[in-house]
Amino acid sequence: MAFSGKATVAAAVMAAAVLMLFAGEASALTCGQVDSTLAPCVGYATGREKMLSQRCCGGVRSLNSLARSTPDRKVACECLKTLARGIKSIDMGKVSGVPGKCGVSVPFPIAFSTDCAKVH
Template sequence: MKVEKMENVTILLVIFMVQFMVQPGKAIINCGEVEHALAPCISYLTQDVQPYPACCNGVRKLKGMALTATDQRSLCICLRNAAKRYSNIKEDAIQTLPYKCGIKLDFPISSTFNCQW
């Protein structure tokens, strides 16, 4: 019985420590997640079509990831680098994507934008 109580106390202590180690509101932008979120947008970015709902959901997800100025810069860099890798992406489509989805980002999406504002 005492061993069981000691295990419970240990588990609670670990949970307590983890909660203090995590900093709320501090997101970590992963460029792989950014590209995955925008994968449904490829047809819009390369052809003359409207963005699909899955594409706009991806843009909405990205907006939710960028909670701080640091997050926004990181997201901007991921987006800029992803845009540079695809030669057939239309620059005007990149820039109008948030607008077409009815989502306001705090920075433009572009393959040439300086994300170090």
């Protein structure tokens, strides 16, 4: 019985070690954060506003700083696509140019065709 207890403890320790290894790969970013940081950009993306606002660019910079890890960038990519699909009259041409106009370099194209699984 003692051997069985040691084996159980060893298995639990190994499982915890594996979980700790993968915990660093988990995304901390949520779609709620993506949506709220980019909300000031919706007017521009739909043509209701002719100019990018300071608040929009601030949100883009904030999102860029939040999405530093590969899992976070993948989540941001998926959330951006979901957000864009839910906005009527969105101009993806305008949307794709927003990061550059705000002085932010995004490591993936902002487009419906982007494969978020391949984002690094």
